[in-house]
Amino acid sequence: MRSNIQRKRSGSVGVLFAFFCAAGAGLLWAQQSGWQPHDAGLGLRGASSAEKGWVQLESPTQIALQPRRAQTVDLEFLIQDGLHINAHQPRSPYLIPTTLTLSAPAGVRVLGVEYPQAKDYHFAFSPKDALSVYTGSLHILVHLRAQPGAFAMPASLRYQACDNHMCNPPKTLTFTLHGVAK
Amino acid sequence: MRRNAVVVLGLVIGITLMLWSGVMAYRERRAASMQAPQPVALVPEGANPDTVDAASADPNSPxxxxxxxxxxxxxxxxxxxxxxxKSVSLADYKGKAVLINFWATWCAPCKLEMPWLIDLQKQYAAQGFTVLGVSEDDPPFAQVGVFAQKMGVNYPVVVANDAVNHAYGNVDGLPTSYYVGRDGKIVAETAGLISKDDIEANIKKILATKG
Structure with missing residues (x-):
């Protein structure tokens, strides 16, 4: 009985010993080979990030309106932390403006789209080259009037995001506003 | 007794290996962070550039x-x-040191580094160096030529396609640069805006290579 317990103990100790040796050897191999616990081929440019985009719609896509009255819908977008997107009217014609496009269905009239005031930034070494950008939470106001009934209005936000030193390619966030005017 | 000694020895070896591995990894990370080109900070209007921490930007390594x-x-x-x-091949620059610079007209950091590239082209062209600008713009491409002319670009500019983007690691963020030695091998690569000094240091490296 006692020898059985001793055998079990020595077996456990052996397993423990083997575990530590294997762990040490594994870590040593990881260090030497430069292996990292993630796919270096993905990162920020990875499919998930790129497909998801850098701006998300925060507002609900369901809206309720009073019929035949001019009303304002506040669409809130969230710009990924650390990134900025160009203002609707950037300082250079080459920069891609942030633009909301709405395809008004029959019975809905878009009276106007109002963009917020942008913030000015400049590069540390180049104060003259200011950039007019949005960061964080972006509220775009849509003024519209709808006839009674339900409607679906496809919309898209085209933007181009950069961080402090790098720019991502232009992207378009598409969504549909589902409204009821009653 | 003997078994206990073996166990203790095993534990000591295992823990030592782990500690050594950790120390080596820390040293490597520290060395890499010291060698990495520093990103250039973007400063809100009215703020003091000295108080903006450039290192807080996303890591700049490619x-x-x-x-x-x-x-x-x-x-x-x-x-x-x-x-x-007009067709331009990388092979046209065989034996030269080439800075392949991926950029776009809509990329503000690319526009900021362009005058530096123009200066460096002037400075090092006689030593067998050229910048090769690869535009990631969408059609119409005429605007790329107009933009380059307006900026005073003095090096060749071509328009990218999917094949070249794929070959160079699916170029996405701009600017991205590859520094190619005279032997045709890539010596350095950078993603994002870095300082003119860092760009020049990489150019010196590729000029030092032998064809």
Whole structure:
């Protein structure tokens, strides 16, 4: 009985010993080979990030309106932390403006789209080259009037995001506003 | 007794290996962070640039941006068109040190580094160096030529295609640069805006290579 317990103990100790040796050897191999616990081929440019985009719609896509009255819908977008997107009217014609496009269905009239005031930034070494950008939470106001009934209005936000030193390619966030005017 | 000694020895070996591995990894990370080109900070209007921490920007290493490490490998060959329709091949610059600079007209950091590239082209062209600008703009490409002319670009500019983007690690973020030695091998790669000094240091490295 006692020898059985001793055998079990020595077996456990052996397993423990083997575990530590294997762990040490594994870590040593990881260090030497430069292996990292993630796919270096993905990162920020990875499919998930790129497909998801850098701006998300925060507002609900369901809206309720009073019929035949001019009303304002506040669409809130969230710009990924650390990134900025160009203002609707950037300082250079080459920069891609942030633009909301709405395809008004029959019975809905878009009276106007109002963009917020942008913030000015400049590069540390180049104060003259200011950039007019949005960061964080972006509220775009849509003024519209709808006839009674339900409607679906496809919309898209085209933007181009950069961080402090790098720019991502232009992207378009598409969504549909589902409204009821009653 | 003997078994206990073996166990203790095993534990000591295992823990020592882990500690040594950790120390080596820390040293490597520290060395890499000291060698990495420093990103250039973007400052809100009215703020003091000195108080803005450039290092708080996303890590600037190409690998952190998802680019594969192509250093030491032959630069993938390509033939691309200029905005005017003329063909330009990387092979045209055989034996030269080439800075392949991916950029776009809508990329503000790219526009900021352009005057530096123009200066460096002037400074080092006689030593067998050229910048090769690869535009990531969408059509119409005429605007690329107009933009380059307006900026005073003094080096060849071509328009990218999917094949070259793929060959160079699916170029996405801009600017992205590959520094190709006279032997056709990639010596350095950078993702994002870095300082003119860092760009020049990389140019000196590729000029020092032998064809």
């Amino acid at each position: 690998q952190a941006q998802g680019l594969p490490d192509m250093r030491g490998k032959l630069a993938p060959g390509f033939t691309l068109k200029t905005p005017e329709g």
